[in-house]
Amino acid sequence: MTVTDIRSLFHDFFVDRLEYAEADLLPDAMLRADLGMTSLDALETALFIRRTFGFQPERGAIKGLVTLDDLYHYVEQHITPENP
Amino acid sequence: MNSRRVVVTGMGIWSCLGQDLSTVAENLRSGRSGIVFDPSRLEYGLQSGLVGNVHRPDLRRLLPRKLRVTMSPDAEYAYMAALQAFAQAGIDADYREAHEVGCIFGSDGAMTSIAELTTLMREEHCSLMAGPNMLFRCLSSSAAINLATAFSLRGAVLNIGATCSTSSHAIGVAMMYIRQGLQDVCLVGGSAETAAETAAGVDALYALSLRNDDPQRASRPFDCDRDGMVPSGGAAALVLEDYDHAVARGADILAEVCGYGFSANGTDDISTPSADAEYLAMQRALSDAGISAAEVDYVNAHGTSTQVGDIAEAEALTRLFSSNADFSPCKAPLISSTKSMTGHELWMAGASEAVYSILMMHGGFVAPNLNLDNAIPQAQQLSLVRRTIKTPVNVVLSNSSGMGGTNSAIVLRRITH
Numbered sequence: 001m002t003v004t005d006i007r008s009l010f011h012d013f014f015v016d017r018l019e020y021a022e023a024d025l026l027p028d029a030m031l032r033a034d035l036g037m038t039s040l041d042a043l044e045t046a047l048f049i050r051r052t053f054g055f056q057p058e059r060g061a062i063k064g065l066v067t068l069d070d071l072y073h074y075v076e077q078h079i080t081p082e083n084p
Numbered sequence: 085m086n087s088r089r090v091v092v093t094g095m096g097i098w099s100c101l102g103q104d105l106s107t108v109a110e111n112l113r114s115g116r117s118g119i120v121f122d123p124s125r126l127e128y129g130l131q132s133g134l135v136g137n138v139h140r141p142d143l144r145r146l147l148p149r150k151l152r153v154t155m156s157p158d159a160e161y162a163y164m165a166a167l168q169a170f171a172q173a174g175i176d177a178d179y180r181e182a183h184e185v186g187c188i189f190g191s192d193g194a195m196t197s198i199a200e201l202t203t204l205m206r207e208e209h210c211s212l213m214a215g216p217n218m219l220f221r222c223l224s225s226s227a228a229i230n231l232a233t234a235f236s237l238r239g240a241v242l243n244i245g246a247t248c249s250t251s252s253h254a255i256g257v258a259m260m261y262i263r264q265g266l267q268d269v270c271l272v273g274g275s276a277e278t279a280a281e282t283a284a285g286v287d288a289l290y291a292l293s294l295r296n297d298d299p300q301r302a303s304r305p306f307d308c309d310r311d312g313m314v315p316s317g318g319a320a321a322l323v324l325e326d327y328d329h330a331v332a333r334g335a336d337i338l339a340e341v342c343g344y345g346f347s348a349n350g351t352d353d354i355s356t357p358s359a360d361a362e363y364l365a366m367q368r369a370l371s372d373a374g375i376s377a378a379e380v381d382y383v384n385a386h387g388t389s390t391q392v393g394d395i396a397e398a399e400a401l402t403r404l405f406s407s408n409a410d411f412s413p414c415k416a417p418l419i420s421s422t423k424s425m426t427g428h429e430l431w432m433a434g435a436s437e438a439v440y441s442i443l444m445m446h447g448g449f450v451a452p453n454l455n456l457d458n459a460i461p462q463a464q465q466l467s468l469v470r471r472t473i474k475t476p477v478n479v480v481l482s483n484s485s486g487m488g489g490t491n492s493a494i495v496l497r498r499i500t501h
Contacts, residue, residue, distance in 0.1 A: 019149040038150055043216035050212065 001079055003072045006053075010072070013048050027069040031062075039063065045071075053079055089342070090259045091499070093335040094173025094323035095439050096165035096273075100136035100316055100426055104168065109443040112451040113472055117300035117425050119314050128280040132292035134302050136316025136427040138278050147234060154220035155230045156194035158275035158431075161319035162227035163234055166271055170235065173323035174335055175269065177236070186239030186267040188258040189228040189321075190251035190274035192431045195281035197221035227275045227319070239267050245431070247486030248388070250274055251320070252434025255494050256344030258324050268329045273321035274432035282430070283315040289355060291390055303428075304455035305387030305421035306394050306463045313388045316427030320436035339442045340497045343373025349489025356392055359399035362491050366404050366483055369493035375479060377405050380417040380495075382450050384437045384482040387421020388428050397485065398462035406465060417481070420469040424454035434484040434492060441480040445498050449474050 007027075014020045020035050031037040037045070042062040050056045055078050065071050095105060100118025102108040111118070120137040141164045143152050155163065170176070175185065201218050205211065220226060225243035232241040240261060244254040251274025258272040276282070286292055293312040295302035303314045330337055345368025349358040370377060386397050405416060422440045423429070429436050444450055450473045459468055480496040 036150075040150070040154075040216040047212060047215050056212070 001076065003076055006072045006075050009052055017048070018044065025068065027067065029068045030066055031068065031071065049075060055080065088263050088265060089327035089340060090262045090324055091327050091330050091340050092322050092338045092442060093325045093330050094169040094171070094175065095338060095442060096168025096172070096321040097318070097436065097439050098138070098141065098161045098164040099318035099320070099429065099436055100138050103139065103164065105443060108440070109447055112422065112425070112440055112443060113447060113449055115425065115452045115454055115472055117454060119299045119302060119316070119427050121296055121299045125280045125283070130280055130283060130287045130292070132283070132287055132294055132312070133296045134293055134299050134314045134427070135278050135283070136314065136318070136429065138316065138318045151230070151234050153217040156197050156221040156226035156277070157279065158191055158194060158277045158317065158319065159227040159230040161317070162189060162231055162273065162275040162321065165273060165275070165319040165321035166231050166235065169271065169273070169321040169323050173325070175323060180236055183269065184239040184267065185237050186258065186261060186270035187228055187231050187237050187241045188244060188254050188261070188270055188272050189231060190244045190246070190254035190431050190435065191224050191227045191276065192245040192247055192250050193224055193282065194222055194226045194277065196277055196279040197226070199281045231271065237271070239270065246490040246492070247488050248386070248428065248430060249434055249484035249486035249490050249492040250431040252482065252484035252492035252494055253346065253490070255322070255324070255341060255435060255438060256346065256492060259341050259344055262324055262326050268326045270324045271321060272324050272435065273319060274435040275319035276317035276430035276432045278315065278317040282317070286313070286315060293389065301455050303389045303424050305385065305389045305424050305453055306398060306459050306468055307456050308458040308460055310389040310391070310394065313390050313423070314427030316429045318429060318432055318436070320432050320439045322435060322438060337499060339445060340499045341494060342497045343369040343371070343375065343495030345369030345372055345493045347491045351489060354488055357396040357485050358489060359396040359403070361489060362397055362400035362483065362485050363403050365491035366400065366481060366493040369481065369495050373495040373497070375495055375497070380479050380481045381475070381477045382441065382444065382480050383417050383419040384441045384480060385419050385421040386483045386485045387423050387453065389423065393485065394460060395462050397483065398460060398466060402462065402465050416467040418450045418469050418473060418475070419466050420451055420453035422451055424456070425451070434482070434494070437482050437484070438494065438496060441482055441496055445477045445480065445496070448476055450477060
């Protein structure tokens with residue numbers, strides 16, 4: 001799965017579920033400063049990752065990421081052959 | 085002891101009688117029932133399919149997501165009622181930023197969210213699958229804490245839970261906070277879900293009406309043919325304020341909350357009301373207000389339409405108004421239970437009935453006790469109102485009684501300034 005695929009899968013979650021503005025979903029958008037991701041949003045993002053990509057992010061991992069691109073690459077690096 | 089006076093400067097309502105004060109006032113005046121039959125409740129497993137027809141608000145245009153997703157259904161109702169109450173009181177975001185506003189709200193359970201969480205845990209066996217917002221929707225205090233965050237409140241924020249007298253107690257407690265100078269302004273109220281999950285426990289007590297084929301005649305407080313209550317819900321909110329504070333900022337004063345009384349049954353029977361204890365709570369409320377029974381124009385009775393509840397309350401009211409030294413039959417207060425129209429609004433009932441009473445005060449009428457064809461023997465001496473009566477209403481006694489034997493009464497008085 002490529003980063004483009006991952007970005008596509010995140011798109012509806014960000015727009016429909018977290019209600020982030022579509023125009024703000026730029027690769028270098030900062031999760032907290034630009035998108036307004038709260039600590040509860042970060043936990044919800046971890047749950048989305050678990051359901052969609054089949055792995056559970058480590059505790060606090062999402063809060064430690066800075067940009068959307070960081071998030072997409074984090075997911076890319078953690079996808080396993082069993083959970084492509 | 086500080087003797088500050090406490091007044092109402094704003095009200096809001098979200099109920100089966102309407103979603104704004106003027107609609108609700110009109111429906112009270114015309115004696116319109118808000119009760120419907122919902123067949124899905126029978127499919128769920130209840131014996132009674134009756135419920136107050138309360139619409140769920142769409143908050144997407146009013147609140148950002150982060151403030152919505154932590155709200156239980158009753159917190160959503162509470163938000164809509166609070167929005168109206170703050171608007172009427174003229175308390176906007178700038179005021180709340182500059183002043184400490186409290187929030188003492190009543191709720192006694194968020195069953196829908198708890199049922200959702202329980203189902204999810206049994207299916208998923210993983211707490212993480214519940215998501216981060218579930219906790220805040222499951223709390224009894226969901227309405228109070230969500231109101232505090234949605235309106236950025238900085239005063240005392242707490243939930244009161246006391247079964248069906250919950251929000252009457254909330255009004256009384258907030259009144260004491262203001263009287264004692266702990267707060268100048270406080271949002272009070274109550275909220276309740278209408279979900280089948282909430283009604284299931286009451287249904288199991290055979291306390292719900294089974295008049296499924298005749299919803300609008302199902303809730304019949306003090307009538308010989310009553311067969312139980314009709315569950316309902318929504319939210320009611322009032323802005324309580326120190327009188328001098330309200331005058332200083334030029335607020336319109338809707339009424340004074342001048343008395344609060346409470347009692348507990350002191351028995352080992354959790355579901356049977358006590359006439360003695362209800363009498364005591366009402367007597368204390370009148371005493372606290374410095375008002376005699378003869379001065380009461382209208383009693384908004386608890387009147388749930390249950391077998392034992394109505395008998396106990398009728399006995400308490402008869403004693404209260406016939407034993408007073410300066411009482412005479414011509415001074416008998418008018419009495420009705422608005423639950424005949426709304427059903428039992430559970431945790432919000434004390435607050436909603438305060439709102440209904442103040443609407444009657446300002447409309448110059450007393451709403452009817454619907455479906456009262458043959459009054460029970462214990463109510464024969466009471467002036468129960470069968471049809472809307474146009475009359476000045478200056479002093480109201482609002483009575484509430486809850487399972488577990490927790491009773492509360494408040495006195496409202498019309499004032500001009």
